[in-house]
Structures are given as C-alpha cells and as structure tokens.
Amino acid sequence: MTDTTLHITNKAPDHPRFRHCLSAFREGDALILMEDAVLALTDQEQPLPSTSYALSADAQARAVANRAPRQQLIDYNDFVQLTATYLRIINW
Numbered sequence: 001m002t003d004t005t006l007h008i009t010n011k012a013p014d015h016p017r018f019r020h021c022l023s024a025f026r027e028g029d030a031l032i033l034m035e036d037a038v039l040a041l042t043d044q045e046q047p048l049p050s051t052s053y054a055l056s057a058d059a060q061a062r063a064v065a066n067r068a069p070r071q072q073l074i075d076y077n078d079f080v081q082l083t084a085t086y087l088r089i090i091n092w
Contacts, residue, residue: 004028006086010035013043021092025049030082032074034058041067055079 007029011018018037025031033040033054040046041054041064056073059065065073074082083089 004030004086005088005090006030006032006082007090007092008032008034009037009092011092012036013040013046017092021090022046022049024090030086032079032082036062038062038064038068041072053078053082 005024005026007021007025009018009021009031011021015036018040021031029049030051030053031049033048033052035055035058038054038059039062040048041059053072053074054064054068056065056075059068059073
C-alpha cells in the first residue's frame, strides 16, 4: 500500500488526539485502537472507520470486547502484520 497510513492510537475517545486521528483518516487507511482507545467501541456518537481494529487484550481488560464485531478484534500477531503492511504509520 503506497499512499495509505496505519493510524495507531491509545487515547480515549474524548481526548483531542483521538479526534485529530479520525480527522486525518483517509480512504484506504486503517486504525488500530489500543489501551484506552478501545473505549471507542462503546461510543455510539462517534462511528469508527470500517477498517478499524482493536487489540483484543485491551478490549477484554476494559470489558468492551463483547461490543466489537469479531473481525474487528486483533491479537498482537495481527498487530505486527498490519504494521508490516503499511509504509506509513502514525502513533497518536
């Protein structure tokens, strides 16, 4: 993927950097939610891009894993594969 970006955020949905991350998101990009960012899985007011993923361990630790579609939850191996797929990576 040449002009696409993998966005990785650990900020809660109410944090300004989380909102900046979503505003920078473009077609073809992907988003990984980790740590407190997985709380976005419960936020009905802020829809996530269709290519959003949440670290399963973080979602389980915050009791929101049951709110995510199965294909949206990833493990650390999937995380590494996604980082190898995208040439540009932005940590928010």
